[in-house]
Amino acid sequence: MSNLRLSVLDQSPVASGSTPSQALQNSISLAQHVEALGFHRFWMSEHHAMDLLACTAPEILLARIGAATSTIRLGSGGVMLPHYTPLKVAETFRTLLALYPGRIDLGIGRALGGGPVEATALRRYRDAPPNAIQRDDFPDQLSELIAFLHHGFPAGHPFSRITVSPESPGAPDIWLLGSSMWSSTAAAEFGLPYAFAHFFSGEGTRHAIEHYQANFRANPGLEGNARKQPEAMAAIGVICAETQSEADRLALSVRLLQLRIRMNDRRPVATPEEAAIELLQHGPQPPDRSEFPRYFVGTPDKVKAEILDMAARLRIHEFVVNTITHDHAARLRSYALLAEAFALSPPSTGAATSAQTPLPASVPEPAQTI
Numbered sequence: 001m002s003n004l005r006l007s008v009l010d011q012s013p014v015a016s017g018s019t020p021s022q023a024l025q026n027s028i029s030l031a032q033h034v035e036a037l038g039f040h041r042f043w044m045s046e047h048h049a050m051d052l053l054a055c056t057a058p059e060i061l062l063a064r065i066g067a068a069t070s071t072i073r074l075g076s077g078g079v080m081l082p083h084y085t086p087l088k089v090a091e092t093f094r095t096l097l098a099l100y101p102g103r104i105d106l107g108i109g110r111a112l113g114g115g116p117v118e119a120t121a122l123r124r125y126r127d128a129p130p131n132a133i134q135r136d137d138f139p140d141q142l143s144e145l146i147a148f149l150h151h152g153f154p155a156g157h158p159f160s161r162i163t164v165s166p167e168s169p170g171a172p173d174i175w176l177l178g179s180s181m182w183s184s185t186a187a188a189e190f191g192l193p194y195a196f197a198h199f200f201s202g203e204g205t206r207h208a209i210e211h212y213q214a215n216f217r218a219n220p221g222l223e224g225n226a227r228k229q230p231e232a233m234a235a236i237g238v239i240c241a242e243t244q245s246e247a248d249r250l251a252l253s254v255r256l257l258q259l260r261i262r263m264n265d266r267r268p269v270a271t272p273e274e275a276a277i278e279l280l281q282h283g284p285q286p287p288d289r290s291e292f293p294r295y296f297v298g299t300p301d302k303v304k305a306e307i308l309d310m311a312a313r314l315r316i317h318e319f320v321v322n323t324i325t326h327d328h329a330a331r332l333r334s335y336a337l338l339a340e341a342f343a344l345s346p347p348s349t350g351a352a353t354s355a356q357t358p359l360p361a362s363v364p365e366p367a368q369t370i
Contacts, residue, residue: 004311005318006342007041008034008335009077009235012054012061013324014268020054024061026328031065033332035072038344042069043077043107043320049118050266052257059092066100071347075105077195077235077320078177082110082138083122086145090164093172094149106172107195108145110138110183142190146174152221173225184208191219193227199237199322202290209234209314233318234310237295239325240337244298250334251297252276253326259285271326300341 010030012023031042042065044058055061058076066074074096079089089106097104147153149171153160176187176194179201187194194212198205209232216230237254241247249272256275259282260267270278288294292310296303307319321338325331 003317004308004342005040005233006338006344007043007073007233007318007320008039009043009045009320009322010055011045011047011322011324014052014054015326015328016268016270016274018268023054026331027055027061028065028068029328030332030335031069031072031074034335034339035069036346037336037339038346039072039321039335039339040318041073041075041105041320043075043105045077046080046109048122051268052261052266059096062096062104063099066096066103071103073103073105074100075173075175076107078107078109078175080109080111081141081145086141086148087159087162087164090145090148094164094166094168097170097172098166098168101168102170104172105175106149107175107177108142109177111179139186142176142186146190146219146221149174150221150223150225170224174222178208180204181208181211184212185215188212188215188230189217191217191222191227193231194233195320196232196234198234198290198292199294200235202288202292202294205234206291206314209316213315231318232314232316233320234314234316235320235322236293236307236310238303238307238321238323238334238338239295239297240300240303240334240341241330242299242337244302247297247299250325250327250330251295252279254295254324255279257324269324269326300337303338304341 008030010027012020012027014020014023027044034042044055044061044065045053046056046058047053048056058079062074062076081089093104093106144159147159148162148164174192176183176190176192177197178184178187178194179197181204184194184196188211194209196205196208212232213230216227218226218228220226239247239251239254241250252272252275253269256270256278259279293306296306311317311319321335323331323334325334
C-alpha cells in the first residue's frame with residue numbers, strides 16, 4: 001500500500017475589496033497553516049500584470065515564507081524560464097537552497113504568465129520585428145540550467161569555469177510544469193519529475209501523464225535528484241466545506257474567475273454573492289469535458305473519494321492543491337478539512353511531511369524523492 005501526498009499551489013489571489021499587499025500576507029499565513037497540517041510542499045506561482053494574482057516574483061515570496069516555516073518544502077510553481085537567463089535562475093535558487101537546505105524545489109514553466117503585451121515587455125530579445133515568430137530556445141535553456149545546477153558542462157565549455165554561488169551541497173529539485181503534450185514529452189526526455197496543471201486545462205491530463213510515464217528516461221546528470229522511475233503529479237482545484245451547499249456557494253467565486261479569464265478579464269476575486277449575479281447574467285456555460293473535475297468541490301469525504309479515484313486511475317502519488325475563495329478564512333478552513341479527511345500528520349522538526357491515506361494496491365510505489 002502506497003501513501004498519497006498532498007501539497008499546495010498558491011497564486012496570492014487578490015479578493016475584491018482587498019489589496020495585493022494583503023494577498024501576499026495571506027500567502028505567508030497559508031504556508032504556515034498548511035505546514036502545521038502536514039502538507040508536503042508549498043509552491044508559489046508566477047503571473048504578471050494582473051489585478052487578480054499578486055505573486056509576480058515567487059523567489060521573493062519563497063525567501064520570506066522560508067523564514068516563517070521550518071519543514072515544508074518550498075518551490076516555484078513555476079518560474080517562467082523564457083523570461084530569464086538560466087544562470088540567474090540557478091543563482092537565485094541556489095541562494096534559496098543555502099538559506100533553507102534540503103527544502104527547495106524549482107518548478108520550471110514555459111508559459112508567458114501573462115498576456116502578449118506583458119510577454120513583449122518581459123522578452124529577453126526585442127531585435128526581431130513585432131510580429132515575427134520568436135525562436136523557441138526553451139530546451140537549450142533547460143539544458144543549460146541543469147548543467148549550471150549539477151556541474152554538467154564539459155571541461156572545454158567556457159561556462160564550466162563558472163561557479164554558481166552560493167555553492168553548497170546538493171541542488172534544488174527541478175520539476176517541469178505544463179498543461180500540454182509538449183511538456184509531457186520534454187519532462188520524459190530530460191528525466192525530470194512532471195507536474196500537470198489539470199486545474200488549468202483538464203482535457204489532456206490522462207494522455208499527457210500516461211505519455212510521460214511510458215516514455216520517461218532516467219537522467220544521471222541530475223545527480224542526487226535523479227529519478228530512476230517517472231514521478232508525476234497533478235495540480236487540481238479544491239474547495240471543501242462542511243456541507244455541499246456551502247462548498248458550492250464558495251465555488252461561485254472561482255467559477256466566475258474561470259469564466260472571466262476566458263474573456264481576458266483579470267479583475268480580483270468576487271464574493272460568492274457578486275459571482276452569483278454575474279454568472280446569471282452570462283447565462284449557461286458549456287460543460288467541462290475533462291475526464292476528472294478541474295475543481296473538486298464538496299464535503300471532505302466526497303472530495304477525498306474523487307481524488308483517490310483520480311490517483312488510482314492515473315497511477316500518481318501526489319496532488320498539488322490550489323484553493324481560491326474570496327474569504328481567506330474559508331480558504332484556510334478548506335485546507336484544514338482536506339487535511340483531516342486524508343489524515344495528514346503534522347510534521348516533526350526536520351522531518352519530511354507526508355499523507356497517510358493508502359491508495360489501492362494496484363498503484364505502484366512512487367519514485368524516490370530526494
